[in-house]
Amino acid sequence: MTRDHGTGYSYKDKMNREFKNLEIGDVGIEIPIIQGGMGVRVSTSGLASAVSNEGGLGIIASVGLGEEKDATASNYASRSRNSFVKTIRKTRTMTDKPFGVNIMCALTNYQDLVDAAQQESVDVIISGAGLPLKLPAYINNRRTKLVPIVSSPRAAQLICNVWKKRFTRLPDAIVVEGPLAGGHLGYSLEDIKDSSRVFLDNILKEVLTVVQDFESPGCRIPVIAAGGIFDGEDIARVISLGASGVQMATRFVCTHECDVSDGYKKAYLAATKEDIVIIQSPVGMPGRVINNEFVERIVRGERIDFGCEYKCLVTCDSRKVNYCIANALFSAASGHMDKGFAMCGSNAYRINKIVSVKELFAELVEGARTSLKNRGMSDLRVGEKNNKTEERKGKNE
Numbered sequence: 001m002t003r004d005h006g007t008g009y010s011y012k013d014k015m016n017r018e019f020k021n022l023e024i025g026d027v028g029i030e031i032p033i034i035q036g037g038m039g040v041r042v043s044t045s046g047l048a049s050a051v052s053n054e055g056g057l058g059i060i061a062s063v064g065l066g067e068e069k070d071a072t073a074s075n076y077a078s079r080s081r082n083s084f085v086k087t088i089r090k091t092r093t094m095t096d097k098p099f100g101v102n103i104m105c106a107l108t109n110y111q112d113l114v115d116a117a118q119q120e121s122v123d124v125i126i127s128g129a130g131l132p133l134k135l136p137a138y139i140n141n142r143r144t145k146l147v148p149i150v151s152s153p154r155a156a157q158l159i160c161n162v163w164k165k166r167f168t169r170l171p172d173a174i175v176v177e178g179p180l181a182g183g184h185l186g187y188s189l190e191d192i193k194d195s196s197r198v199f200l201d202n203i204l205k206e207v208l209t210v211v212q213d214f215e216s217p218g219c220r221i222p223v224i225a226a227g228g229i230f231d232g233e234d235i236a237r238v239i240s241l242g243a244s245g246v247q248m249a250t251r252f253v254c255t256h257e258c259d260v261s262d263g264y265k266k267a268y269l270a271a272t273k274e275d276i277v278i279i280q281s282p283v284g285m286p287g288r289v290i291n292n293e294f295v296e297r298i299v300r301g302e303r304i305d306f307g308c309e310y311k312c313l314v315t316c317d318s319r320k321v322n323y324c325i326a327n328a329l330f331s332a333a334s335g336h337m338d339k340g341f342a343m344c345g346s347n348a349y350r351i352n353k354i355v356s357v358k359e360l361f362a363e364l365v366e367g368a369r370t371s372l373k374n375r376g377m378s379d380l381r382v383g384e385k386n387n388k389t390e391e392r393k394g395k396n397e
């Protein structure tokens, strides 16, 4: 436990005084920081468990866990599911705190992976890269919390309306992802490239307004801000706007516990601001990546030879795209940066060292605490130690 000189408090104790715990239904998260799911094989059991052990919410990315060289159309779905289940079970041996999974709507085996997650009693499913309008249809319990990712108030409104009408269910929380995020982005190229067009803070405020109309005394929908959140100051900023927490991904790549190759982490450490570029991805959305020779080849339109043994993305037409994103990300995750690339958020160039998840949490919490205090917010956000998770465990025993 990290102790402060003189005070005797751990940073977690202090966090509980300065921030509200994040509650997603009856899942209590001590520190309102969710580590965003990162595929392919960037956030698996090592990172997710380390984040949850620090009191945040660790997230396993489900995409690309089953694909190896010998995956075929006939065994792809079962390989994916089996590896996903194995990763969930391994994570459970590494933490007794809540953790979640990220499942992209764009996956052809989306429904099967959602089913696997609920069979494994995962606490939280976070789902984006498309609108997860049918997600509740694949879930037969209220234990697993469902958290869509949106990029606009319109998307938040649509999901709340459809889920309420068709499934008498509302999201247990909503992640609002702004245009500075890593991974695939729910914005047009123009909106991403012109930084004066769309701002996370504005979308956050609009989504908070949308959500209010669906909330009732017994049903709160926490809104979580994501995309470009880099330090405690950023956390304090979105919390002061009304966010109940943050989802951060880029910052977690350069941690010892992050499951990806050293080559991937080194690409982050070496990146300058100019190296961070937007590509058009076979997922059908723009993606933010660190430029390298491979990226230059695909941007030039060169065809990188590949065979599509299994169709992993609903949105990808292998006859039309000039590279396979699953191959590229799998290569990068294994350290072959000449055959792939690292995905990242717009602030990746600001990272200059690899730290432990514990150190990162200590820095973020201290920074957020100081910034909230400067904003005169510390007394407004007093939260008691969260007992929800213990109660939840008791209920299920």
Ligand SMILES: Cc1cc2nc3c(=O)[nH]c(=O)nc-3n(C[C@H](O)[C@H](O)[C@H](O)COP(=O)(O)O)c2cc1C
Pocket: 035, 036, 037, 038, 039, 040, 042, 061, 062, 063, 102, 104, 127, 128, 129, 149, 177, 180, 181, 182, 183, 184, 226, 227, 228, 229, 247, 248, 249, 250, 251, 342, 343, 344, 345, 346, 347
């Ligand atoms: C390397 C990387 C991989 C990602 N993979 C996924 C993914 O598989 N599914 C998803 O919904 N989001 C993915 N994201 C988005 C993150 O979960 C997160 O919402 C976003 O990156 C937050 O912005 P930040 O990176 O600036 O903190 C990825 C982001 C990164 C950096």
